[in-house]
Each structure stands twice: as C-alpha cells, then as structure tokens.
Amino acid sequence: MTTVLSVDDVTKRFGGIVAVDGLDLAIEEGELVGLIGPNGAGKTTTLNLITGFLDPDEGTVSLNGEDVTGASPDAVSKRGIGRTFQISKPFGRLSVYENLLVPNVSCGPAEQEARIERLLEELQLEEVRENRADELSGGQKKLLELARVLMLEPDLILLDEPAAGVNPVLMDDIMDDIRRINANGTAILVIEHDMSVISELCERVVVMNAGRNIASGTFEEIRDDEKVREAYLGGT
Template sequence: MTTILQTDGLTKRFGGLVAVDNLDLRIERGEIAGLIGPNGSGKTTAFNLITGFLKPDTGHIEYNGHSITGESPYEIASRGLGRTFQRTKPFGKLTVLENMLVPITKGLTGEAKETRAREILDELDLTPVIGNRGEDLSGGQKKLLEIARVLMLDPDLIMLDEPSAGVNPVLMDDILDNIKRLNETGRTIILIEHDMTVIEGLSDRVIVMHNGRKITSGTFEEVQQNSLVRDAYLGGQQ
C-alpha cells in the first residue's frame, strides 16, 4: 500500500480554542477512510486545512508525495484532491449542467468539457434534472450534484463532508452506491459522516477525532469497542 495523503502535527486554533490539535493522518491509496467524532471535534476544520480553505498554524500536509502546505484551494484541487462541503452550495440560478461547467478544469474546455459534464451527470443519474436550477433540487440531488462537480476535476482523492445530511433514504442508497463505485474505479475516499450505518457499510478503516485530536483508528468493530471512543461520544454533545 502507498500513502496518498499524510498530515504531520496539523494544528489550527481559533482564538483560545484548538480546533485541530497536532493531527497525524495517513491515508492509503485506494481505501475508504471514515472520519468520525462528536460534533465540534474538528473534522470539518481538518478538511478545510487539507484542502487549503484554512491555513494551519503549524504542521505539514503531503499529497501524492508533494508538500501542499499553504497552497490555495485551486492549486490543491488541480492536483486531484477534490472535496464536497457539509452545507451544499450549488449556484441556485444556474442549471445543473451550467453548475457542472463552473469548475476550472485544466486542459478541458468548450465542447469537450460539456461532453464530460454530461457523462458524469449520466453516471450519477442526474440526466433527468439536467435543465433544472440548482435551487430547485432536493437535498439529495444537491449532494449528488456536488459529487458530480468534484468529478469534473478527475480527482484521485475525494473528501466527502457528511454526504448523508439532509438526504432522503432512497437517494441515500444512490449516493452510497456511487461512493462505492467511485472507490472501485480507483479513487481514494475520506468520508466524514455521523450516520454509523453508513460508516460501517463503507469504511475500510475508521479514524476517530475528539477535541481536535485523533484518539484512535481501526476497523469499525475495533473503534466501536474502544473505551476512549465510547467516552468521547457519551461525554460529547451528540
């Protein structure tokens, strides 16, 4: 196995609060890693640090053997590291197809870009709503559109922040199938998720955060039996 993403001593403070505290992560190429932890444990902040939306106070991030610490979100995305957001934000007035054409895709423009957009929408079963406005989509369709937009960048690693939030059960199955398929076609996935059924069903390995720190990692069964994990959830806000 080879490491695709590694963080060393990643730390981010907001005033007196240490949101991410000395975080060391190793993500292996090809795996689905579940990132869990009570509300406020620093999961989204870790994503923001890795994808360049926040700058770490200290620490180092390496992706595909290159240091990406301090790079912009655009530079990092161009390297093939894609992410979705906990709160989806498609362009409401643009159609689904127009939303797909917004990401800047190196070497892919004009007709070729539109062809790729249509292929991805078809793969994710979004063709029936291709002409609908972003604001008229259901919660689940918005999540799917976000994944579709990330795929425009042809990423090697996809970081998904709570893909099940606000999604009805039928579309949820669709999203889970798509995450599995993306992984089977060679993409590494990091999944933040509070729905433990989703985590159990998808993750090869689970990483648990609490108060900004990684408290343990292992299989779903292993972390479930870990007393630190139980204490974190019992003592946490969730």
C-alpha cells in the same frame, strides 16, 4: 501502496481554543476512510486545513508526497483533491449543466463535454440537466456536488456529511455511487454522523476528539475502543 494524503502533526488554534491539536492522518491510494467524532471534534476544521481554506499554525499537509501546507484551495484542487461541503453549495441560479462547466478542468472541450454527459447519466441528473440547481432536492444537490467534483477526476475526494438532509432511498444510491467511484481507484475520506453509513461504506475509520486522532481501525475495532466510547459518551 502510496500515500495520497498525509497530515503530519497539524495544529490549528482559534484564539485560546485549540480546534485541531497535533493531528496525524494518512490516506493511502484507493482507500475509503471514515472520519468520525463528536460535535466540535475538529473534523470540518481538518477538511478546511487540508483544502487550504485555513492555514495550520503548525505541522504539514502533503498530497502525493508534495507539501501543500498553506496552498490556496484552487491550488489544492489542481493537485488532485476534490471536496463537497457540509451544507451543499450548488450554484443555485445556474442550471445543472452549467454547474458542471464550472470546474476548471485540464482537458479540452470535447473531453469535458463527454465527462458531463457521462456524469449526468451515472448520477441520474439527466432529467434535471436544464433545471436551476436551487430547484433540486437535498439529495440531488449532493449528487450535483459530487458530479462537479468528479469532473476534475481527483485522486482523493473529501465528503463532508454526504447523508445530511438526504432521504434514505436516495442515500442508498449515493452510497452505491461512492463505492463505485472508490472502486475506480479514487481515494475517499467521508465525514459522517450517521454510523450506519460509516459502517457500511468504510473499510477503515478514524476517530477524532478534541482535535486529536484518538483511534483508527475497522468499524468493529473502534466501536469496542474504550477511548472512543469515552469521547462519545462523556466522562473523563
């Protein structure tokens, strides 16, 4: 197995606060990994460091063996990382179809069109294709974000709280979609607070606390880990 993403000893400080503190994290080809941790553990900061929205103060980020530390988000995206956001960011006044035209694909227009049609169908957005994106439900917005990312056919997708604001029925569909995308060979890193989602989806879970990677293993393993319990339940 080759390593898709490797975060090595990355630190990020905001003034006196160390948001990410010597973090190590690696994702192998085709893995489906959960990233959990209490609020303020540094999960979203980690995503921002990987995707170039923030530059690390120390350490390196590499994709497929290539150093991308400090690269811009568009450059990171071109190297095969897709990302969704904690709060959905649809292009509200654009139609669903137009939203799918925004990703800067490397293929020609015919292939682009084919991908759009396939994704509209697979993610059940066919009926709302001409609707404005801000008219969609919370769950549909998440699906649209996922579809947009898939247009780029990335090697790794980072999902920031896919379950937030989604009704449970649609969440089952979204989980099926995530599994299917992963089965096609795309590695996925999911940040999620909903433990049922993490336990059902992820073969491996990484736990962060105070900016560090404190545990990694199957859901059962980390559930029984003393340090993880401490992080969630407090106490020192």
